[in-house]
Amino acid sequence: MSTTETPRALWVAYGESGVVGSIKKDESGYTVTMAGADSASGTYPSMEVAKNALHARMTPGSAWPEFREH
Numbered sequence: 001m002s003t004t005e006t007p008r009a010l011w012v013a014y015g016e017s018g019v020v021g022s023i024k025k026d027e028s029g030y031t032v033t034m035a036g037a038d039s040a041s042g043t044y045p046s047m048e049v050a051k052n053a054l055h056a057r058m059t060p061g062s063a064w065p066e067f068r069e070h
Helices: 047-056
Strands: 009-015 018-026 029-034 042-044 066-069
Touching (some): 029 047, 042 047
Antiparallel strands (some): 018 029, 029 042
């Protein structure tokens, strides 16, 4: 019997004024949490969708953030 483990990863999103949020990958998908939030904003099926969701929650007109894996 073999066990397959889903890799976990974390990306931090940096905007013009610093950290704006993060994306965590686990067995549920890609979970977006905005900086300073008490809870996650949502879980998405792909990294691209999660990045777009995070950007959509930023202040209108904000530049696309830089995502760095940690």
